[in-house]
Amino acid sequence: MECTLRPYLPIAVYGALVLGTGFSLTLASSIFGPRVRRLEKESTYECGSLPLGSSRERFSVKFYLVAILFVLFDIETVFLVPWAVVYRSMGLFGLLEMLAFMGILLLGFVYAWKRGGFDWE
């Protein structure tokens, strides 16, 4: 049993570190940070939907649009980082591949812009 679990030890350590960091940062900010006690500031989200009350409430679809666009371009970063790490070993092919990927994403960006995806009003 011990033998099988051994490889997972680094993951456990990693998990502990992540949890510890997050917890300690939150703790620190709650101890040292300045406080503004107003209704808006006390709500869960400073803007957007209300966390309490009926969940069947309507709110603007624009939130989703922004969220989806964010996810899209966030993914770009998620891919860019590992690509940058192995960039040398991939050579020219890797560059072309990433350029194609970026090109498609750029196309999407142009599309979103021209269609007014970034206009709030």
Add this chain to the structure above:
Amino acid sequence: MESALILIPILPFLGFLINGLLGHKMPRRAVSFFACAGPAAAAILSLLAFQQVAGGEGKAIVQSLGDWIRAGSLHVPFGLKVDHLSGVMLLVITGVGTLIHVYSLGYMRDDPGYPRFFAYLNLFMAAMLVLVLANNIVLLFLGWEGVGLCSYLLIGFWYKDLSNARAGMKAFVVNRVGDFGFVLGVFLIFVTFGTFEFDALNAGAAAKVTVSDSSTLWWIGILLFVGATGKSAQIPLYVWLPDAMAGPTPVSALIHAATMVTSGIYLLARLSGLFVASGVLPIVATIGALTALLGALIALTQTDIKKVLAYSTVSQLGYMFLGAGVGAFGVAVFHLVTHAFFKALLFLAAGAVIHSLHHEQDMRKMGGLLRKLPITATVFLVGALALSGFPLTAGFFSKDEILHETLHGGHALLYAVGFVTAILTAFYTFRQFCMVFLGEYRGSAHEGHGHHDTRGALVHHADSSEIRESPWVMLGPLVILGLLSLGGGFLDVPGFLLGAAHETQAAGVGTEAHGPDTGKLTGWILGGSAAIVGILAAFTAFQWSPGLVTRLQGTTPGKIFARLSYNKFYVDEAYDLLLVRPFSAVSLILFYLIDRALIDCVLVGGTGFFVRLTGSALRRIQTGRIPTYTVLLVAGVVGLLTIFLWAAG
């Protein structure tokens, strides 16, 4: 030439497509061009093909276009074939067909349905050519049904009139009866022989008759013959043809006299080996002779110019069946050819008369037209002579050969029937000639009583002064057909076909030993005298002593006969009483009992109730709520998983 055979039906078909799709947008001139170009080009190609078959070593031209249907053991090739028999047919169809197309340019000139008419006519040509060119019976059936469809469309061409539409319907229904037999025959052929190709069938039937029981063969023969009686208007299925005269006259000439109605004969000749082996020929001969007599008897008293010709066609087709029935297939085809010439001529000439008289068809309102329409009258006379079998005309030789073969084959009774019919034929033909062209014009007496003709237009009876000869576009074809009717008898069609049969050994056409013999001269003299007697009798009765007929009709037998004949022996009424009425009654009973009560209320209503019952359950699922859909989906998942794991054991 082998690769060009398919063009023969395709060219008229192109005409159909062009005129059918674009006809109403094109000028008349273009419609006319495309209408005639297709058949004319097909005629030229047919001539080339015929020359190749007839000349040289006389081998058949075959074009194989791959498989049409191949499903398991069912194998229908798409093959076209021109041999001596189909070569002759090709020439008749394309030749007479082209002439009638040209004629129609004039006849249909003022009709609003001009492009539609030619589209149908071209489609007919294409279907008829497929019928003749087919090298297997399924492909032939395609053409067979195609010509039936065109016939239906063209009979009801002036569809706005109810009676025309009815006539089309009648033709369609009666033909369905025949086709039912045909289709059953084809099924039986497939079960028995496993092939559809004519050559294999003819050869196979000869082998079969000695080996296995012949009752299957007999059934095949009789079923196919039922199909032939439908299409070729024989007893008991002839009743549609006279009604079919509701269509435009060129249609009557082309479809209901020269080509389509003869396809039954063609079928018999094509499968002559099979028919000889099947042993149904005596039935064919008897039916043919009886039809010939019946048609002639009815034609005696008809007053509609086209009806006389229609019953005459029924009668002449009977002759052809008689010929085929006594085994003289080549002679039957010979009569088919000459009949195509002179009957097309008579119809077209009658059409010219009708055209000149502004769509008057009643012979009682005609008379004395010889002076007004000399050319039409002349060609009509030529056609009438040929139909009567006047010596040295086309009809003389062919009809005489049929009678000769009948006697030669030992069928004395059938010969007698045929001989009497020959006299009657000459009589009614010249009765018609007298009524239309001789005497005084009787049309003006009714002038002013305009009535609606078959097209729904108001007809003014032509004043005798305004009767004019038809244009040359109509008369030209008439003259050509007239020459053919005069000289067509000198073509040795039977000898030509017989020679082919001997060469190819395909058990093709004609099985009897055929050669010149001394009985022939006697036959000629007898036949010729029959025609002359009939003609003289007609002139006596209708021209020289007009009171004779009235006196004859005054006697009781005369009265009875006149009524019977005029009312077509009440066959239509009998069919109505014996078949149509009971059929409608039974179908009404079935409708109320089975359909309304059982099916509608119990089965459909029950099914409907059941469906609604399950439906109400299903509807509850299908109301559109996602949670219920999800439950259904998950239930399906559980069910399918259960089946999956349970079946794996």
Add this chain to the structure above:
Amino acid sequence: MQNLPAILLESSPVSLNPVTSTDLLAILPVLILLGTGAVVLVMDLFQSVPAGEGETRKPVLHFLSILGAVIAGAQICGALAAPDTGATSFFRDALRIDKFSLAMSLLIVLGAAFSLLGAADTLRRRGLEHGEFHALILFSAASMILFTQSASLIMAFLSLETLSMSVYVLTAYTREEKRSNEGALKYFILGSLSTGFLLLGLVFIYGATRSTNLVEIEAALRGGGANLDSPLLLCGLALTLIGLSFKIGAFPFHSWLPDAYEGALSIVTGFMAVTVKVASFAVLLRLALLFGSTPSAGTIGAELHASLTAALSTLAVLTMVFGNVVALVQRSLKRMLAYSAIAHTGYLLVGVITAMEAKRSGLAAGTGAGQAVLFYLFPYALMTLGAFTCMSYLGRGTEDCESLESYRGLGRQQPVLALGILLLMISFAGIPPTAGFWGKLLIFRQAIDTGHWGLALTGIVTSVVSVYYYLSVVVNMYMQPGGENEPLSTEPRTCGKLAILLTVGAVAIVGLLPDTFFRLSMAYSLR
């Protein structure tokens, strides 16, 4: 290279096997479709729309997108016409291209091209001429091609998701319409659920066979049950089957279909009904033959075969009965066609079962399996496209007419359109000698040949039932009085006429010359 840590070199085998030009050439049709879609999408952004008009006119949009589809189709035709060299793998075994997948791809591109052709008038009439429509059709067609050609479970899943997303959006394309949104939302939610099952199934298969590659899975099956976890494999296959059954609309998983089909634009419905079904059946057939007919050393092969046969037979019978019976009581043509699409799924499932049986028993040794499915799909695709294209012209203004009663008198008002619908309905009903008849004949015959009498009988009986509802359209068009007041339909323009003429004509040709197409389907069947 040397100064990199060893672990990085190990974890990046990609560098050792880059994409080659052969790979790219193999998916050229897909690239053309995607490229055309992108160009059309961006180009439309820069096109100025005449303001204040209800109708729009963007001929370039239609032309370009149809051109793209046609070029892609020509490319596939070229590949089909090339001599058969067996299946070839590309992209490191992610794709496997053989004649079967090419034929299916051709059907998909055909569906896309005809949908684009038929859509021109509808979009113009409704003022919905946006590049998105064309791009989505092209994108989904591209992903469907990848789906049919995928040889790896991961590739299959990714392409299935891509195509599903495109189709969800297409269903909701008429944003202003409530039922369009409703149908799309149902499709989406239930689709996500079924995708979950599918993914779980694929994971199970991977777990049982230790591979995501179909070739390796086949090898594992042949090797026998020693290293195969049979319950896991069975569960995995069942869940995968459920996922695919959802896409094809087999009975208990069909619930989204009527609502989505009814909500979407008629053209989109036709597109979905054809292409999604073709792609899903291609993969279903491939998987069924792989799992149900591979001879294995152990008992696993027999178990899989028995399970698949039982499950597919149940689905087939339920689907045929349900689709036809419920179609019987529909009063809306669109809904009726939706249920009839379910019914046709049932017939096709019979084809899959018999193909499995034929391959297993060695009946299909020389000829390959699944030609009945292939043969059925071709006229089915044409008929469906034709019918929905015709339907898109039935309506007043921007309003569609869907109730059967509203077609009264159509035979007089629009004789050509009505004639087309007549032919399509007759063919749908399978009345000889139409294309639909030959397709059904082939499937039922094969069912009888392989001993599945019950399936054949159910199919024949339900086909007879179907004649009633198909012909009720004809009865309403021709034999019912009424429809005198207002012209019911809009006149098709060139594009629409072409689409209707081509589909109806092709259906007629397949009906008259079934042999040619039968031989083609034999040549392109799964080896």
